[in-house]
Amino acid sequence: MTTTAVKRACDACHRRKVKCDGISPCRNCSASQLSCTYNAVPQKKGPKGSRAKVINELKETQRQTSLSAKLQGGINGVAASATLAPTPRLLTKETLKACIDFFFNHMYPAMPILERHRLEQDAMYMDQNLDTYCLLTSLCAFVCLQPGMTMPGPAGMQNDPFSPEMMFGGNIVTSTLLMEETIRVRKGYDYVASPSVNSLCTSYFLFAVHHGLEMHDKAWFHLREATTLAHMARMNEEQAYLQYDSNDSVDAARRRRLYWQLFVTERFVPESCFARSCSIGRKLTNLLAVHMPCSIAAR
DNA sequence: TTATTCGGAAATTAAAAACA
DNA sequence: GTTTTTAATTTCCGAATAAT
Secondary structure, three states: OOOOOOOOOOHHHHHHOOOOOOOOOOHHHHHOOOOOOOOOOOOOOOOOOOOOHHHHHHHHHHHHHHHHHHHOOOOOOOHHHHOOOOOOOOOOHHHHHHHHHHHHHHHOOOOOOOOHHHHHHHHOOOOOOHHHHHHHHHHHHHHOOOOOOOOOOOOOOOOOOOOOOOOOOHHHHHHHHHHHHHHHHHOOOOOOOOOOHHHHHHHHHHHHHHHHOOOHHHHHHHHHHHHHHHHHOOOOOOHHHHHHHHHOHHHHHHHHHHHHHHHHHHHHOOHHHHOOOOOHHHHHHHHHHHHOOHHHHOO
């Protein structure tokens, strides 16, 4: 009945949800004096992962949240802690993007434990996956503690649910908030049963954040937790990597680096070091530069 | 009145599962 | 291998709302 859909609508028509004629500049843009661009990168269509994945995830989160709502007697005493579900809009897309950028621009060489493409793919579904959500909140908590990291402020958009003040200590507040969010949401699902690489990274970031905040006992706890999870995932056995090497070399490489990261951190950032305040980022950079084989640190 | 916004139906696409 | 089923993404219709 109607005209056939154009294969690609321009950015403005897409936003406005109006029919685009697909030429440049399109009629709508010309009419409203907008510059007609086609910059948006189309998402991959079609199912991702196993078919039942989403439905099972939804079931699981529903089960967990109803369960935790019952179990939770109110840890902080405030209404906000009635559930272990993620706090809506705590972690904005802008903040997340800024943190991911900062991580890969400044921290990645010292911690090559994330793979950018995978991370960005995963990030799109963080609302559906608690494991991913925790990884991202802990990553942001860690990144926003770093010297030189400025959080995206209210200048651009006005949606700033936890408005990070651009002054001293502002990032510490944000970091603490995100760290607590990670820990809280983590209680809502069983990340120990079959530890994923992401939950390992989450523990590692929790370690790093606590360390940065001078909470050394808890830092140590999370580092040990990460190590324990790594052993549970048999990351100390070379044989365990063989299956990944053939199927998913990116994942295998990540596992190897992560294991080394843990190994080096645990060995060279012992309790004695906790007594002194030092920038974990700088320290690890130095340590890893010396102790990590190039083949592993490379990329 | 016309212009704009946006919920959501329909179409499109691609991966997973089923089949031969 | 090919076909079917299913899920994710896209376009854009048309009702609701805002502007004039």
